[in-house]
Amino acid sequence: MPESKDTKAKIRRTALRLFAERGYNAVSMRDLAEAVGMRQGGLYNHFEGKQALLSDLMETHMVALLKALDAAMAGINGTRARLEVFVRHHVAHHLNYPDDVFLAYMEVRSLDPDNRARIVALRNRYEYMLRNILEDGCAKGLFSIGDAAVHARMLLAMMTGVTVWYRDNGRLSRDEVVDLYLDAALQSVGLTMVQS
Amino acid sequence: MPESKDTKAKIRRTALRLFAERGYNAVSMRDLAEAVGMRQGGLYNHFEGKQALLSDLMETHMVALLKALDAAMAGINGTRARLEVFVRHHVAHHLNYPDDVFLAYMEVRSLDPDNRARIVALRNRYEYMLRNILEDGCAKGLFSIGDAAVHARMLLAMMTGVTVWYRDNGRLSRDEVVDLYLDAALQSVGLTMVQS
DNA sequence: AATATGAATGAACAGTCATTCACATAATTC
DNA sequence: GAATTATGTGAATGACTGTTCATTCATATT
Known part of the structure; x- marks a missing residue:
């Protein structure tokens, strides 16, 4: 045993x-x-079978992703700070678990309807957190973006894409990549970067 | 016949x-x-077979994409203008041919090595055109981005993602979506938007 | 020592896969 | 109108699919 x-x-x-x-x-x-x-x-x-295995892998990953995000966001209050934490967390997570992320993205359509509904619901919760931050920043006049919902999808696609090209023995370290994505994200919402 | x-x-x-x-x-x-x-x-x-059919679909699309881009870029000289044309063309094309684009993105791994090499080469040519524009803007001090190569991939992922969520009977028209992506792209490289 | 349990095997099952082929039919060319 | 070619059919091929199951085996519990 x-x-x-x-x-x-x-x-x-x-x-x-x-x-x-x-x-x-x-x-x-x-x-x-x-x-x-x-x-x-x-x-x-x-x-139980192949489908159950896939579903298990994807649900495990999504739950872990959401839990880790909740932990990272706990106690963070400023709108800009929340965006920073979200971006850093998202990119770092995607660099650390590229297979989980890639699978969750690519194989949603291989799930049966029931499993798919569960997974998509989790994914929507995640997307909603970012949209929330962006709407907040818009309402306060902090961010300058055309549409918060669309911009949330833009940023998610942009950041998630890191798994497609990043290789560990490449030119850039993970930390450098995270910083690059953070700068781009901040600038995309109209925030100027703070010199580090 | x-x-x-x-x-x-x-x-x-x-x-x-x-x-x-x-x-x-x-x-x-x-x-x-x-x-x-x-x-x-x-x-x-x-x-000839299933694989040949897939390869044919993907190559046809990539060649059309590159040709249309070349046509759109012909005679455009300013760096900012070239970026604008690229973004507009990319997003519009992705809105007009979502299936082609989605297939070309998702099924690269279903190609045999030979076909894959050909398709990836075409894709790299496309990516290189954007990187070129970004490097140009950096050299001239027009753009403020951390890394042109990485930023090119960021923008491509961001823009390509439009196929995942856009629906024709949704809240936004294609033109509005193109404008949103253009604004976001310009802002992401540090350019302020021109009020339309 | 006897029994129960968890885990792995390897064969078998009913289906599906891409592909081939002999043959029929329709269209075009001579 | 006959010959030729293009196009579609439906059955057959052999390999592969996810899943099941009787059986075996080592370990743990009684």
């Missing part, structure tokens, strides 16, 4: 990597089992 | 829609044939 949790975790880890690399539909349960180091039948001792 | 071109075009159109809606791997040749109004065998009179 001590092995059990290890195996389940290993299946999770491997499935996350393979699904993110090749796409959910392009990975068979045999492929997955082989990568884990077992036979396909054994997977079903740990997960 | 008059039917021939029509059929081929219809297969293309239908495949584009289905691949974009459900994903390349989730659409079978039977599904496609049925949606076109024929049997699966007949598809092979028009395309």
